[in-house]
Amino acid sequence: MINSGEIIKKGNIDREELALVNRYTRRELSADELYCFSMILCDNEIDRDIEQFSTAELYKIAELFEGKTGIFDHEPSAANQCARIYRCYVREDDGRVNSIGEKYACVMADAYIPRSESTSSLIESIESGIRKEVSIGCAVQRTLCSVCGNDMHSFDCVHKKGRRYDGSLCFGRLSGVTDAYEWSFVAVPAQRGAGVVKEFKTEVGLLDSISKRLKAAGDLTINEAEKAELVEYIERLKGLSSEGESYRRELIDDVTRLNALAESGMSTKLLSSIVERMTISELKAFKSVFEKRAACPQLAPKSDSERGRVSDEYII
Ligand SMILES: [Zn+2]
Numbered sequence: 065m066i067n068s069g070e071i072i073k074k075g076n077i078d079r080e081e082l083a084l085v086n087r088y089t090r091r092e093l094s095a096d097e098l099y100c101f102s103m104i105l106c107d108n109e110i111d112r113d114i115e116q117f118s119t120a121e122l123y124k125i126a127e128l129f130e131g132k133t134g135i136f137d138h139e140p141s142a143a144n145q146c147a148r149i150y151r152c153y154v155r156e157d158d159g160r161v162n163s164i165g166e167k168y169a170c171v172m173a174d175a176y177i178p179r180s181e182s183t184s185s186l187i188e189s190i191e192s193g194i195r196k197e198v199s200i201g202c203a204v205q206r207t208l209c210s211v212c213g214n215d216m217h218s219f220d221c222v223h224k225k226g227r228r229y230d231g232s233l234c235f236g237r238l239s240g241v242t243d244a245y246e247w248s249f250v251a252v253p254a255q256r257g258a259g260v261v262k263e264f265k266t267e268v269g270l271l272d273s274i275s276k277r278l279k280a281a282g283d284l285t286i287n288e289a290e291k292a293e294l295v296e297y298i299e300r301l302k303g304l305s306s307e308g309e310s311y312r313r314e315l316i317d318d319v320t321r322l323n324a325l326a327e328s329g330m331s332t333k334l335l336s337s338i339v340e341r342m343t344i345s346e347l348k349a350f351k352s353v354f355e356k357r358a359a360c361p362q363l364a365p366k367s368d369s370e371r372g373r374v375s376d377e378y379i380i
Contacts, residue, residue: 071196072102074174084150085176088131099177099187105129105152105200105247107170109162114225115207115236119156119169125202126152126171128244134175134198135248136186146183149173149247164233173247186249200247205240205293242289308344315347316340319354326357 077085077100085100086092106125110116117125134147151174160168177183189195207216211234214220223234274286274294286294316339323335339347 070104071190071198072104073191074100074102077176081151081174088148088150089178093178097179099179099183099190101175101177101190103173103175103198103247105171105173105198107162108166108168110164110233110235113236114234115238116164117238117241119154119166121238121241122154122169122171124241125200125244126154126173128202128241129171129173129200129247132244132247135246146186147175147177147249149175164235190249195249197250198247199250201245202241203243203245204238205242207236208239210235210237312344312347315344315351319347319351322351322354322358326354328354328357 077095077098081100082093082095082098085098106117106122108117108119108122129149130152132149134149153172155170155172157168157170162168177187179187186195208214209216209221209223211223211229211232212221216223216225216236223229225234225236227234274290277286316336319339320332320335323330323332339350342350
């Protein structure tokens with residue numbers, strides 16, 4: 065397995081590459097003024113967090129990292145930003161499969177560093193192999209379970225990454241890469257952190273961020289990805305709300321039916337005026353009391369005076 069973020073030295077760049085580099089430079093640079101190298105930013109192998117990018121996600125990553133500048137050891141100061149990716153693409157390997165039997169694929173990036181006094185030690189550290197790994201940071205929307213397909217951060221999934229279910233390994237499929245933050249040189253072996261740094265943009269995070277912006281003064285602007293997620297979230301809330309309402313109605317019907325069986329002495333009219341204002345948990349508590357009464361009629365009030373009274377358990 066190739067380490068995520070391996071640096072591969074490359075030879076002199078050709079005219080086509082030079083043109084790609086010069087899209088990003090303030091003045092036209094010649095090949096002599098540049099130091100270029102290639103990197104594998106990440107691949108579709110299962111990583112140390114037992115998570116995997118599908119090949120389709122790798123194509124999104126490649127698109128997002130084009131033109132991005134690199135930093136040293138994740139310290140984003142302007143002085144550190146001296147290497148830039150001028151070409152980024154996915155390489156699929158027909159003759160090789162990853163550990164789960166899929167065709168191996170990786171994100172390749174070509175980057176340049178302008179040769180100068182201030183960059184010579186960095187170039188030297190790459191040349192000598194002191195810096196031979198990079199790590200990348202990107203935003204991922206969700207991790208889907210390889211066993212059940214549900215979001216692993218939701219209650220719908222009960223599986224654990226790294227365990228085997230019917231012989232197959234459970235791992236997270238990283239889905240929905242939305243942003244690429246940075247790529248960074250990692251000194252080896254001083255830092256163990258080489259690899260892919262993932263930040264999960266959860267719905268809570270998204271809604272928090274939108275609600276913060278809603279509270280702030282001025283107009284609110286949201287991007288396409290946020291818009292799509294917000295619509296999806298609202299639709300899901302609508303679904304949950306209608307399910308909740310129909311469950312509440314069922315509980316009201318149960319309570320009304322049980323009230324008659326339990327002979328509580330409360331008129332249906334009085335009861336319905338009370339239950340209509342109750343929450344689901346209050347209705348559930350009410351129902352359980354009525355169920356007990358209905359099952360054991362001896363618990364029901366006997367005397368006429370008792371019949372007219374609502375027990376303390378009913379007071380809300
Ligand atoms: Zn699962």
